Amino acid sequence: MAELRYDGRVAIITGAGRGLGRDYALLLAARGARVVINDPGTSRTGDGTDSSVAQEVVDEIRAAGGDAIANTDSVATVEGGKAIVDAAVAAFGRVDILIHNATINRHKAFREMAFEDFSAVIDVHLHGAFHVARAAFPLMCDQGYGRIILTSSIAGLYGERNVAAYCAGKGALIGLGNALALEGAEHGVLCNLIVPAAKTRLAEGRDTSAFPPMEADLVAPTVAWLAHEDCKANAELFVSLAGRVAKAFVTETRGVYQPHWTIEEVAARLGEIESRGETHVFSPAPRGFYDHLNYSFDLSKSR
Incomplete structure (x- = not known):
């Protein structure tokens, strides 16, 4: 099979400074995509900022001969979502691929959870997806092409203790993704969801010593496939973790x-x-x- 490439394509990846998003960005850039590395550099709970997080990935891509820019706007606001897409258009003239990977989490038993913590997580996962997709979707439809990948989770499918906000946000993205898939199909814009798992900083606090290899680079090829023009999947749920790739459905x-x-x-x-x-x-x-x-x-x- 010929190598699948992304020459001429422009990809926005949110949360691309570390973990899964970083590996998505490195792989797409290595195959010819021009990439917007969006990451404000927050902690895993969404606190603080660090602009060097996104820039380091850009530097790595450029050192390898690729093309990328850094963006530190927050997906959690309407203004941030628009600014991310505007940055892609200003730098590269278009948007072909949107991967919403930005993630935070705040652990708390539901009976003790404050609305502020619940809302902060939803703002990044669900509202964040809306903000960037709302800005990018019309551009994709007007140009007659686009690939959108939203990030759900095993917790979004099956639930997990002490992370109700995370479960809710990741579960809600399935409904949003299906709606985008249906509305975008006639314009050549396809939307799918990835259900990934890897040893990233979100796994901090868990005992992963007995886990098999679960690095982010095991997930990246499946996401890259969903982002490719040859992929015709739409409104599908792809699972990828520990070397296993599968499809989930109701x-x-x-x-x-x-x-x-x-x-x-x-x-x-x-x-x-x-x-x-x-x-x-x-x-x-x-x-x-x-x-x-x-x-x-x-x-x-x-x-």
Whole structure:
């Protein structure tokens, strides 16, 4: 297979100064992309700033013969999201790839969690995705091409203790990503989600001594594939961690139809309702919403 390259493409990567984002940036730049390294250099809880974090990645890319600029605006504000996209257009004239990878986390049991901590995490994950995508999406649609990759999480799919805000933000991105995928498809703009895991600073505090190799460079090729023009996936969830690449999706049981229900009948037929003997997957794109409705409607018509 010929080497897949990104010559002429411009990529914005949020949270690209360290961890997963850094490896995404290095790989895309090595394959010809011009890259905006966005990272204000905060702590893993979102505090403080350090402009050298983004610049160091830019220096590394330039030393290797690539082209990149640093940007330290925050994704957590409307103004920051617009400034990030404006920086890409000012430097390189367009935006082809948007990878929203910026992440913070604040550990706290839910019963003790302050709204300020919950909101700060949501601001980076969910609102951050909105801010940068809202600025980049129209440009991509108008030029007839774009690739958007949002970052969900195992915690967004299955939950985790003491990180309710992180779970909520990462889970909500699935819905946002599906909406962007549906609205962008007719304009050549595709959107998918990556569910990654790697040993980064977000893993601090966990005992990872028994983990297999889980470096960020194991995830980067899957993200780069989703960002490539040859990739036609849309509204898909790709999992990548510890060398494993997989797809995740929502599955429903066949379900049970009755023209009328009582509470007691739901309880009595729970075994049939929950039975996994026959399951169904409704792909979000191109018309999962309507496929789902029609399936349920067809059950009612068949009785």
